[in-house]
Amino acid sequence: MKFTVLGAGAMGYRYGVLLQEAGNEVEFVDTWKPNVEKVRQQGGVLVSRDHQNTRLVPVKMFYPEEYQGNPDVWVVFTKQMQLADFLKRTAHCFNEQQYVLTCMNGMGHVEKLLQHFKPEKLLAGTALVATVLNGPGNVDFIGARGAGTMNLANYTEKPDETTHKIVAELKKAQFNPNLTTNYRGTLLAKVVFNSVVNTLCTLFEITMGEFAGYPGADQLSRQLIDEAYDVCERAGIQMLNTRQQELDSVNYVSKVANPLHYPSMYQDMSHDRPTEVDYINGYLVELGRKYHYEAKTHAFLTHLVHLAEHTRQQNLQQAAAKTESSPVVEAEA
Incomplete structure (x- = not known):
């Protein structure tokens, strides 16, 4: 083909x-x-x-x-x-x-x-x-x-x-x-996965393995997965995995398959590119609101990622301004 x-x-x-x-x-x-x-x-x-x-x-x-x-x-x-x-x-x-x-x-x-x-x-x-x-x-x-x-x-x-x-x-x-x-369930499975691993690894600038190694990682993952599944259930979406299977997937990919990997959202953030958080955690927030449900944890994380983006841009602008205003010192021959 x-x-x-x-x-x-x-x-x-x-x-x-x-x-x-x-x-x-x-x-x-x-x-x-x-x-x-x-x-x-x-x-x-x-x-x-x-x-x-x-x-x-x-x-x-x-x-x-x-x-x-x-x-x-x-x-x-x-x-x-x-x-x-x-x-x-x-x-x-x-x-x-x-x-x-x-x-x-x-x-x-x-x-x-x-x-x-x-x-x-x-x-x-x-x-x-x-x-x-x-x-x-x-x-x-x-x-x-x-x-x-x-x-x-x-x-x-x-x-x-x-x-x-x-x-x-x-x-x-x-x-x-x-x-x-199962079209919608297929796509939402990755959205839920990314809403946990991509977002948290990006905020703390860590690999997937470092996230999974934190003793409270399962609790963080469960809170985000449960909230996302609550949204999907209200939207009538039949997910591919159970909540436990989704958690198992997060752990397997993070601990076994790609423990040294920085997710794509982190790669965007570290190169000062806009992230896709609005299309991941932010999407779950907006979908929940259509069904009168507030995905508060996902909304909080969406704001945190945007705050991190905003802070990085401010630091870049300040560094550029400082460089422009620095006097040029010429060395003697």
């Missing part, structure tokens, strides 16, 4: 490279100029696994406006706040025969994708796998080959022949896909 990846970040590279190595034709479209130009300069993307064995993987990279491809499937991995503009810039290549697959963090992306793709062509899911973008054209796959799992579902909850072909290619690429017919 032919796949085109929209968003050549950490996860976009992981899906694209592994699908390519499984025998598919893959192309990449990205808007970040340093990334596009670096890939073109070096003739591909540098790929490491667990910080070792760096190799150059040849890939085809394009800006949205110049892309003219016609893939069978679009694989979408952008940040939530960037998606609408990205889709608008690439829309000249979309048509009614194409499928779209996304495993983005948070909620809100599906509604944007449905403005460009037919509901029966949309597959959405979640990916429990760690990947780090070291810099432009340089990515690190965390975990052994075949590590991690993913869940996905058709928006219509009616898998067709092409859906099964896509799943087969994902299996070849060792993403361990689990096809469900």
Whole structure:
């Protein structure tokens, strides 16, 4: 099959490279100029696994406006706040025969994708796998080959022949896909997971393993999971996991699968980029309010993340102002 990846970040590279190595034709479209130009300069993307064995993987990279491809499937991995503009810039290549697959963090992306793709062509899911973008054209796959799992579902909850072909290619690429017919429950499982691990690790600048090693971690996780499940139950969403299974998933990924990993929200915060907390904890807060339920802990954490973002930006501005106002001292020859 032919796949085109929209968003050549950490996860976009992981899906694209592994699908390519499984025998598919893959192309990449990205808007970040340093990334596009670096890939073109070096003739591909540098790929490491667990910080070792760096190799150059040849890939085809394009800006949205110049892309003219016609893939069978679009694989979408952008940040939530960037998606609408990205889709608008690439829309000249979309048509009614194409499928779209996304495993983005948070909620809100599906509604944007449905403005460009037919509901029966949309597959959405979640990916429990760690990947780090070291810099432009340089990515690190965390975990052994075949590590991690993913869940996905058709928006219509009616898998067709092409859906099964896509799943087969994902299996070849060792993403361990689990096809469900529970669309909302599939997406919310990752939102709940991220609302615990991503947010807390980001606020305290710790790895997933460091969080799990705290004696009170289970209590923190349970409080957030219980509140999120209370929201979902009021919204009539049938979750994939029980509350205990969700806690077990948090612990397994944090303690066994990826204990040394900093979640993507932390990576955004540490690079002074906006986080997706409004699409994760904030989404649960807004969903709860639709059903007259206040997810107070998630609301509190959403504010804390925004406070941390605000503080970092103030510190950057103060540092920049201090640098500009510092007198220039010239040394004598």
